[in-house]
Amino acid sequence: MNANAAAREHPHYAGGREPPREIGQLGMWVFIASEILFFGGLFVAYVYGRSHWPNGFAQASRHTDVVLGTLNTGVLLTSSAVIALAVACAESPAFRRWTARLLWLTAALGVIFIVVKGMEYRKEWHEHLFPGPGFELDAGGAQLFFMLYFVMTALHALHLAIGIVGVSLFAWATGQAKSWAPPRRIDIMALYWHFVDVVWIFLYPLLYLVERHS
Amino acid sequence: MNEREFKRHAFKLLLAWLALLVLMLSSLGSAYLSLGVGNLIAGVAIATVKSSIVALLFMRLARSSATVRLVAVVGIAMWLLLAGLSGVDYATRSRQPAAFQLPRQLPSLAPEQEPR
Amino acid sequence: MSYLEDGLTLRSWFFTTDHKRIAILYAIAITGFFFIGGAAATLIRLELATPAGDLVSHDTYNRLFTAHGVIMVWLFLIPSIPSVLGNFLIPLMIGARDLAFPRLNLLSWYLYIAGGLIILASLFLGGVDTGWTFYTPYSTMFSNSWVAVTLTGVFVTGFSSILTGLNFIVTVHTLRTPGMGWFKLPLFVWAIYATSVILVLATPVLAITTLLVIAERLWQIGVFDPAYGGDPLLFQHLFWFYSHPAVYIMVLPAMGVASEIIPCFARQRIFGYRFMAYAILGIASIGFLVWGHHMFVSGQSVAASMVFSLLSFMVAIPSSIKVFNWTATLYRGSIHFDAPMLYALGFVGLFTVGGLTGLVLASLSLDVHLTDTYFVVSHFHYIMVGGSVMAYFGGLHFWWPKITGRMYADTWARIAAVLIFLGFNLTFFPQYLLGVQGMPRRYHTYPPEFQVLNLLSSSGAVVLAVGYLLPLFYFAWSLRPGGRIAGANPFHATGLEWTTPSPPPKDNFEQLPEPPQEVYGYDPAKDPRHDPARGGAMAAEPVR
Numbered sequence: 001m002n003a004n005a006a007a008r009e010h011p012h013y014a015g016g017r018e019p020p021r022e023i024g025q026l027g028m029w030v031f032i033a034s035e036i037l038f039f040g041g042l043f044v045a046y047v048y049g050r051s052h053w054p055n056g057f058a059q060a061s062r063h064t065d066v067v068l069g070t071l072n073t074g075v076l077l078t079s080s081a082v083i084a085l086a087v088a089c090a091e092s093p094a095f096r097r098w099t100a101r102l103l104w105l106t107a108a109l110g111v112i113f114i115v116v117k118g119m120e121y122r123k124e125w126h127e128h129l130f131p132g133p134g135f136e137l138d139a140g141g142a143q144l145f146f147m148l149y150f151v152m153t154a155l156h157a158l159h160l161a162i163g164i165v166g167v168s169l170f171a172w173a174t175g176q177a178k179s180w181a182p183p184r185r186i187d188i189m190a191l192y193w194h195f196v197d198v199v200w201i202f203l204y205p206l207l208y209l210v211e212r213h214s
Numbered sequence: 215m216n217e218r219e220f221k222r223h224a225f226k227l228l229l230a231w232l233a234l235l236v237l238m239l240s241s242l243g244s245a246y247l248s249l250g251v252g253n254l255i256a257g258v259a260i261a262t263v264k265s266s267i268v269a270l271l272f273m274r275l276a277r278s279s280a281t282v283r284l285v286a287v288v289g290i291a292m293w294l295l296l297a298g299l300s301g302v303d304y305a306t307r308s309r310q311p312a313a314f315q316l317p318r319q320l321p322s323l324a325p326e327q328e329p330r
Numbered sequence: 331m332s333y334l335e336d337g338l339t340l341r342s343w344f345f346t347t348d349h350k351r352i353a354i355l356y357a358i359a360i361t362g363f364f365f366i367g368g369a370a371a372t373l374i375r376l377e378l379a380t381p382a383g384d385l386v387s388h389d390t391y392n393r394l395f396t397a398h399g400v401i402m403v404w405l406f407l408i409p410s411i412p413s414v415l416g417n418f419l420i421p422l423m424i425g426a427r428d429l430a431f432p433r434l435n436l437l438s439w440y441l442y443i444a445g446g447l448i449i450l451a452s453l454f455l456g457g458v459d460t461g462w463t464f465y466t467p468y469s470t471m472f473s474n475s476w477v478a479v480t481l482t483g484v485f486v487t488g489f490s491s492i493l494t495g496l497n498f499i500v501t502v503h504t505l506r507t508p509g510m511g512w513f514k515l516p517l518f519v520w521a522i523y524a525t526s527v528i529l530v531l532a533t534p535v536l537a538i539t540t541l542l543v544i545a546e547r548l549w550q551i552g553v554f555d556p557a558y559g560g561d562p563l564l565f566q567h568l569f570w571f572y573s574h575p576a577v578y579i580m581v582l583p584a585m586g587v588a589s590e591i592i593p594c595f596a597r598q599r600i601f602g603y604r605f606m607a608y609a610i611l612g613i614a615s616i617g618f619l620v621w622g623h624h625m626f627v628s629g630q631s632v633a634a635s636m637v638f639s640l641l642s643f644m645v646a647i648p649s650s651i652k653v654f655n656w657t658a659t660l661y662r663g664s665i666h667f668d669a670p671m672l673y674a675l676g677f678v679g680l681f682t683v684g685g686l687t688g689l690v691l692a693s694l695s696l697d698v699h700l701t702d703t704y705f706v707v708s709h710f711h712y713i714m715v716g717g718s719v720m721a722y723f724g725g726l727h728f729w730w731p732k733i734t735g736r737m738y739a740d741t742w743a744r745i746a747a748v749l750i751f752l753g754f755n756l757t758f759f760p761q762y763l764l765g766v767q768g769m770p771r772r773y774h775t776y777p778p779e780f781q782v783l784n785l786l787s788s789s790g791a792v793v794l795a796v797g798y799l800l801p802l803f804y805f806a807w808s809l810r811p812g813g814r815i816a817g818a819n820p821f822h823a824t825g826l827e828w829t830t831p832s833p834p835p836k837d838n839f840e841q842l843p844e845p846p847q848e849v850y851g852y853d854p855a856k857d858p859r860h861d862p863a864r865g866g867a868m869a870a871e872p873v874r
Contacts, residue, residue, distance in 0.1 A: 022279065023430050023504050029282045030496045032291030034534045040293040041538035041568050045553050048304060050254075053559050066242070073238050081231035085224060093218040131551060131558070141559040144304055147551045149246040151215075151542070194273045198265045204238070205257030209245035213253075281503055292531045295618060300567040303634035305624065 001094075028188045032195045039199055042152050046206060049148060053141020060137055060145035061210030063129055065120050069208040072116050073200065079109035080197040083167065083190045090174070090183035099186070103171035106193065110164040117157055121150075151205055156203060159196050167193060228266050237264050332528075332735065332833040347432035348836060353418035354733070355439050359415065360406050362800075363446060367401035371392045372795065379788040383775040391774035392459035393475065400463025400480060404487050405446050407718055408576065411583035412529075413494055414443070415725045416522040418733060420498060422827035422834065423519050425843045430500040438493045445487030452479035461772060462477025464575070466554040466565040470546040481540040486538045491579075495529030498522055507826075513607070516825055518588070519599065520607045521586025524614040528575045528582075536572035539565065563629050570621035578617040578715055582610060583680070584721030585652055588674045591728050592656050594823040595671035595859045599850040602655045609655075612648035620645055626697045635694055642692035645776050646685060653682050664854040668821070669743035673724030676751045680716025684709055687762065702772075705765025708758045716754055723750070723801065728823075730805065731816030735833040738808040742800060749797035754842040756790025795803030822858045824851050 050057045086102035089095040125145075128136035131147045166189050175179035215223065241260040245253060270276040275286060338344070343351060373394050375386040388395065398425045417435065421428050429435050452458060458480045460469040502523045506515070543565070545551040554560040554565045591602045591852050600606060622630055622638030630638075656678050665671070687709040690699050700706060731737050760783040769780050776784065808814065819828040826843050827834075 023500055025278070026285070026503060027431060027496060027500045029278075029285045030499050032286050033292075034492050034496070034530045036289040036534075037291055037531055039294070039536050039543070040296060041535045043293070044297050044300065044568065045542070045564060047222055047301070048561060048564055049559065051304065052561075058558065070242055075236060076233065077234045080268055080272055081274055086228050088215070088220055088223050088227070090219070094217045095220055098219065116312065123713075131549075144553065144559040147553055147558065147560075150543060151551060151553075164495035172282050176254045188300070191273055194268050194504055198268055201264045201268070202258075204247070205241050205261050209241060209253070209257050211253065212245040214246045239349035288527075289531070292618065296535065296567075296571050297638075299619065299622070299634075300564075300571070302637055303563075303625075303630045306633035307629075308631075319648070 022189045024184060027189070028047050029190045032191065035195060035199075039152075039155070042148065042155070043206075046148050046152070049141060049144045050206075050210070053139075053144060056137075056139040056141025057145045058211035058214075059139040060129075060149075061140040062212065062214075063124075063127065063207065064139065064149070064208050065123060066094050066208050066212065068116050068120050069204060070078065073204045075109050075113050075116070076197050076200050077136070079106045079113075080108045080194050087187050087190045089184070090186050100171050100175040103167055103174060103186070107164050107168045107171060110167070113160060114157060114164070117153065147154055152203055152207070156196065156199055159199070163189075163193050163196050185202075226271060230271050234264055234267060332831070332834060333836045334735075334833050336836045345436070345629045347428070347436055347722050348428050349417050349421055349432065349435060350440050350733070350834065353414050353416075356409060356413040356417060356442070359439075359443060359446065360410055363401050363405040366407055366450075367398050367799065368795070370398035372399070372791065373789040374398060375788040377774055378776070378784050380553070381776050381778045381781050381784075386774065388458060390459075393457035393774070395420040396458045396461050397453055397658070400449060400484070402714075403462055403576070403580075404469045404484055405442075405449065407580045407714060408491060409442060409494075410580075410718070410722045410767050411587060411725060412498070412522055412579070413438070413458040413585065413834065414527055415500060415518075415722075415729065416583065417494075418527075419729065420501060420519060420522055420828055421505070422830065423516050423825060424502065424505060424510060425826050425839065425845065426501065426505040427837050427839070427842075430505060431497050434493050435497055438490045438497070441486055441490035445483045445485070445490060446447055448483030448486060449480055449547055450483075452476040452483060455479065457479070464540075464543060464565075465569075466543065466546070466562040470543055470552070470554055470565075470618060470799070478544045481544050485537055485540045485544075487759035488533045488540070491529045491533045492537075495533075496525035498526035499530065500766035502526075507842055512694075512729070513604065514845050516586075516849060517606050518583075518586035520610045521589070523682055524610045525579050528579050528617070532572040532575040532579075532739055534575075535568055539568040539572070539619035542568075553760055563625070565627050566628055567621070570624045571618075574621040574624065575614075575617050577710070577713065578613055580718045582613060584677060584681075585610070585613075586720040587725040587728070588656060589652075590678050590823075591670045591724055592659050592848045593852055594728075594821055595674070596660050597666075597852045597854040598659050598663035599852050600655065600847070601658035601661075602651075603849065605651055606655055609648035610649045613645065614819045616641065616645040616648070623692055623697070626694055627701050639692055639694045643689065646689055646692075649681075649685055650711070653678060662854065664857040664860065666859065667744070668727075669738075669740055669747050670724045670821075671745055672747035672751070673720050673727060676747065677717055677721045677724060679719065680712050680742050680751075682752065684712030684717055687712065689837045699768075700765055702770055703765035704771055708761035708765060709773050711758045715773065716758070720750065720754075721860045723747070726801070726805075728821070729827075730808070731820050732827055732832045732834070734809060735816055735831075736808040737814040737816040737820060738804045742804040745802035746797050746804075749800065753790050753793030753795075753797050757787050758782070758790070759792050760786045760790075797851075824849070 038044065043078050061187050083104050083106040086099050086106060089097075089102060090099040127148050130150070135143050135146070139145070170181050170186050170189050174186070237260050241257055242255040244260070247253070249256065269286065275283060333348055336348075337346070343355065346352060346355075373386065374391070377383070377391060377394075383391070417429070420426075455476050458464075458473070458475045458477055460475070460477060460709070464477065464481065502515075502519060542553050546554060553560045554562050556562065589600055589606060620638055620642040624636055625640045626635050626639075687705070691700060691706060691709055727738070727743055758767050764780055764783050764787075769776055781826065816832050818831050820832075821828075824846060826845070829843055830839050
């Protein structure tokens with residue numbers, strides 16, 4: 001649908017009719033672009049740290065829990081596939097009734113991620129890997145690694161939590177057949193969820209897999 | 215979409231999901247090999263491929279309007295610019311760490327005291 | 331019924347989703363912040379009238395210039411033209427009924443107010459002494475002031491900016507009236523669009539940087555601390571990656587305003603419309619490549635400094651194209667020196683001076699001597715005050731009849747414009763000379779040989795203050811019951827916003843308008859004010 005036809009259908013044109021997908025979708029992508037730059041500052045700090053302290057980053061990375069990290073990555077990748085399927089169901093009359101369940105599953109997978117992350121944080125706390133006096137590792141830059149690790153994963157977890165709330169709201173609304181949860185809005189929520197997944201796709205190798213071979 | 219299209223799309227999603235898991239495990243595996251800078255390249259490259267699958271298929275970027283694709287490209291390009299141009303500074307700074315020196319004591323400003 | 335009459339309760343204002351009302355909410359708020367920032371400037375200039383540090387302590391002085399910078403940049407300049415004039419005019423100029431996301435627009439205003447209140451709170455608590463640039467490690471490790479609170483306010487305000495930019499981008503892409511292609515858009519729309527792209531891409535980097543500084547202050551998460559392997563200069567890279575494009579956020583909308591006013595009061599189509607549009611995009615793009623010119627003496631490598639210096643020269647090219655084209659628009663035009671035109675011409679002249687001195691500062695070898703002197707202070711005030719503020723005032727004067735339906739007293743408006751122009755030059759031109767002579771910035775005392783120039787500067791500030799206060803009076807006076815009613819198009823301007831009544835109805839247009847045959851369809855030979863049939867007076871009806 002071209003921009004001019006889309007314009008004619010905006011509610012502020014004709015009163016009351018739903019705006020076409022283009023407006024909401026473009027809005028969410030513009031927001032995602034801003035989020036790329038938001039996380040991007042942290043990734044730049046990471047690039048700085050790793051290039052200046054390769055040994056410290058390597059040593060520190062070995063102290064992350066690669067089993068839980070890999071598990072979590074699998075969980076999030078699956079949740080992305082599930083919500084993509086949910087969006088397809090919402091747009092397909094034959095399978096529409098699966099949408100709510102798939103959205104709830106997506107949210108549940110997100111909750112699993114957060115729980116596992118919490119377990120990792122607890123472990124790291126007991127191993128004295130939180131930055132501060134009493135930090136366990138001595139290689140230069142190891143503490144910088146963990147500073148970035150906690151800030152980046154915490155910021156990611158915050159975004160994921162917002163996503164879980166949003167997806168749950170849509171899951172509930174779809175189950176109740178609320179009018180404010182049409183397929184195009186679920187699509188927009190899914191875009192956000194996928195973005196949070198992409199951030200983690202990059203965090204995984206950069207935090208857990210710096211150097212595992214020694 | 216109708217039933218046939220849905221089934222085709224769902225099948226594509228299934229394949230993509232499997233591909234993502236395989237890529238994740240290969241990324242994990244490659245970290246246990248001693249590849250030097252190749253480890254970093256492998257990690258980032260595999261992550262890029264995974265993200266492309268998520269973006270192009272799950273987020274349907276491949277079928278989105280030109281404007282939307284432009285927005286995605288510009289966002290990524292801007293990050294590359296930030297990292298790249300500040301990288302010019304970091305790549306060309308010379309690092310000359312000074313040898314450790316004991317702090318110098320300046321003479322005291324207090325008046326000389328008579329020895330007790 | 332106009333948008334002003336559609337709902338008279340406070341509730342109808344504070345819960346509005348009408349872009350025109352939100353524009354007015356922004357206008358009132360930024361005016362308040364402008365005078366608070368101006369009060370800080372007044373104290374600064376009073377202190378600097380004498381060489382001795384006798385009015386305030388050095389610590390208070392540091393907090394004053396920081397408050398002035400923080401408030402003027404984030405709470406006044408960044409939102410001024412986009413959030414006031416942009417909000418009001420973009421839907422009207424493209425023939426839409428509102429922005430793409432009206433409720434998000436209201437949220438933007440509330441975020442702006444929340445951030446502004448947090449910043450004011452930090453002022454009341456005692457303020458910040460780091461300078462608006464918050465350089466590490468002073469801001470993260472050594473400053474004994476309310477850094478975290480202030481930066482929280484900046485963070486919140488930043489999200490207001492991002493959401494506003496997002497709204498404008500989607501609006502311009504999707505809500506143009508049918509038939510309105512990109513090259514039929516007024517340059518003001520192009521300017522706000524490019525500004526919005528910068529808002530969306532640059533502000534998030536500031537946001538994450540403020541979070542990192544807060545984290546380092548509160549929890550010693552020392553990404554900028556060398557003791558942990560961090561780099562204080564990393565802060566500057568991240569900060570200036572935003573803050574340089576931020577100055578284009580401040581100046582591009584001003585250029586857009588000038589491009590609307592000058593053709594109207596020269597009765598001439600803008601010279602080189604397409605080049606003007608491309609230049610706007612050029613400024614926005616190249617503006618992202620030059621941030622290192624703020625870091626020439628900070629420890630950045632010489633190689634990187636040379637790269638940034640070269641790129642900074644390149645950004646002057648599209649800016650100068652615009653200056654040439656505004657000037658060429660005047661040639662053989664039928665020029666009228668109404669108040670908006672005085673402001674627009676003042677903008678072009680002062681922006682040119684500021685821009686030329688920017689080239690001086692972009693030269694690496696000269697910058698080594700001029701950095702952190704009053705030369706820099708004067709350069710950016712020529713651009714931001716002589717440029718952006720003058721254009722903002724010009725825009726207020728040009729569109730005041732459309733926004734309020736009233737006409738202000740043009741004579742008083744012209745007096746104010748002249749006072750502002752003269753006061754501005756008296757305030758800031760001596761600062762170039764002070765800078766070349768070596769007077770450093772951010773000091774509350776100075777050697778006695780600098781006093782004459784400082785006194786001239788402080789005197790100019792008095793004139794400037796009078797000039798800024800005058801509009802409050804004649805604008806308020808224009809709103810009185812029985813004040814002069816302005817017609818739909820008192821200046822005979824082109825543009826869709828002038829085809830609807832003044833003030834516009836709530837839904838902007840009775841019927842959605844057709845785009846014009848030609849954007850800026852002016853002809854100096856057909857100047858309606860030279861129409862003998864009307865006796866040379868300004869017509870009340872639009873002339874087609």
